[in-house]
Amino acid sequence: MISESDRDDARLIWEFHRMGHEPKRCSVAVGLGSHDLGVAEVAADFYLRGLAPLIVFTGATSRTTVDRMPRGEAEHYKERAVELGVPASRVLVEPDARNTGENLRFTRQLLSDAEVTVTSLLLVSKPYEERRAYATARQEWPDVEIVSASTPISYDEYARSIGDERLVIDMLVGALQRLLVYPEQGFMIHQDVPESVRAAYKRLVKAGYTTRLLPS
Structure with a gap:
């Protein structure tokens, strides 16, 4: 749930x-x-x-x-x-x-x-x-x-279209992790991530949305 x-x-x-x-x-x-x-x-x-x-x-x-x-x-x-x-x-x-x-x-x-x-x-x-x-x-x-x-669609509409909201959240979390770590590895430019977004990311990781995270 x-x-x-x-x-x-x-x-x-x-x-x-x-x-x-x-x-x-x-x-x-x-x-x-x-x-x-x-x-x-x-x-x-x-x-x-x-x-x-x-x-x-x-x-x-x-x-x-x-x-x-x-x-x-x-x-x-x-x-x-x-x-x-x-x-x-x-x-x-x-x-x-x-x-x-x-x-x-x-x-x-x-x-x-x-x-x-x-x-x-x-x-x-x-x-x-x-x-x-x-x-x-x-x-x-x-x-x-x-x-x-991309497709002009809201989060809720997209989650319904995929049919697996947990997977969607896992993918959102994984994509954000890459924005945080890939610039240091030379894979992308650095972009500022607001503290509110970082905090949401940390809460979701703690809640178990981790299947798309890079191995530590």
Whole structure:
């Protein structure tokens, strides 16, 4: 059973993970692979609205996607985007990345090899990964403008859509831990984390939402 205090802490962390960027026209939309096909749907919507002339989907598989996306996250994302009306010729697939840093490095190389000039990215992730994706992109690709985006959805709506609220809170906690420790390891830029968010994180860890934490 999830307490209301735990849920309030999760909502606070959820809002911190969202960047609040306004989507605008960019050189390319990049959809970061995951279990969530909503990433592909948002990227497809950006293309269909004329906000990006090209989409790159990046991602292999992980323990949470190998069964549901056996051909790889990026390939399944492309299939969904094409279903929604994006021409297959306007989608590039990067099938090898297994973490956010690789997503950005491999995508950068793919676009360079394709001779695509990139000055700005519409970076599409899961809602609770917006800030992590942004911080990683700034580290890996510092010379382009980054617009971080995701499905416009509230915490409560997202938890209902996933069907496992405890898992969602675990993922929120894991994503915040990475924002705290990865800058020291050179994986992303540093971002200030408000004390209220840190306190909520500590309470949720103490309450047992730890399955997505990095090993100590």
